[in-house]
Amino acid sequence: QVQLVESGGGVVQAGGSLRLSCAASGRTVSASAMGWIRQAPGKEREFVVSVSWNGDNTYYGDSMKGRFTISRDNAKNMVYLQMNSLKPEDTAVYYCATAPGRTAVVGVRGFDYWGQGTQVTVSS
Numbered sequence: 001q002v003q004l005v006e007s008g009g010g011v012v013q014a015g016g017s018l019r020l021s022c023a024a025s026g027r028t029v030s031a032s033a034m035g036w037i038r039q040a041p042g043k044e045r046e047f048v049v050s051v052s053w054n055g056d057n058t059y060y061g062d063s064m065k066g067r068f069t070i071s072r073d074n075a076k077n078m079v080y081l082q083m084n085s086l087k088p089e090d091t092a093v094y095y096c097a098t099a100p101g102r103t104a105v106v107g108v109r110g111f112d113y114w115g116q117g118t119q120v121t122v123s124s
Contacts, residue, residue, distance in 0.1 A: 002026035002113040004096040009118030012086055018120060020081040022096030030074035033099040036081050037108050038092035039117075045108050048094070049081065053102040063089075086122045093117040 008020040024034070035050030049060045049070045058070055069082040079096060097111035105111065 002029065002098055004098065004113060004115030006094065006096045006115050006118040009094060009120045011121045011123060014086060014088055014122055014124050016086050016122070017082070017084045018086065020083070020094055020096075020118060020120075022079040022081075022115065024077045024079065024096070024098065027098075029077055029098055031102060033102055033104050033110075034072060034079045035070065035097050035099070035105065035111065036079075036094055037097050037111065037114065038090075038094045038120075040089075040092040043092075045095075046092070047107050047110075050097075050099065050104040050106070050110065051079070052104040057104045059104050059106050083120070086120075088122045088124045090120060091122050092120060094120050 003025045005023045036048040039045045051058045051070045067085045072079045095114040095117045097114040099105045
C-alpha cells in the first residue's frame with residue numbers, strides 16, 4: 001500500500017513562490033515515477049508534472065512549463081514541487097501522485113495513487 005503525504009501549501013500573492021513536499025512510503029516508490037496533479041474548485045483534476053524514477057525525465061503541463069520544477073530525493077523518499085511566478089489560476093488542491101512504472105507519465109490517468117492534497121491559494 002502506498003502512502004503519500006503532502007505539505008507546504010498555503011496562501012501566497014500573485015508572483016510569489018511556494019515549495020510543496022511529498023513524503024512517500026509503501027511500495028518501492030523510489031523505483032516508481034511520481035508527480036503532481038491539482039484540482040481547482042468546480043474543475044476536473046489537472047496534470048501538473050511527472051518525473052521518472054531516477055529524475056532523468058520530466059513532463060510538465062503546458063501552463064506550468066518554465067514556472068514549476070519537480071525534483072525527487074529517493075534516499076529520503078521525497079518529492080518536491082517548486083512553484084514560482086504563481087498566478088491566481090494556480091489556486092487548487094495539489095496532490096502528490098505515484099505511477100505503477102518507472103517512466104514519467106503524461107496525464108492524470110497515468111497515476112494510480114495520490115495523497116490527501118494540500119491547498120494552494122494565490123491571491124491577486
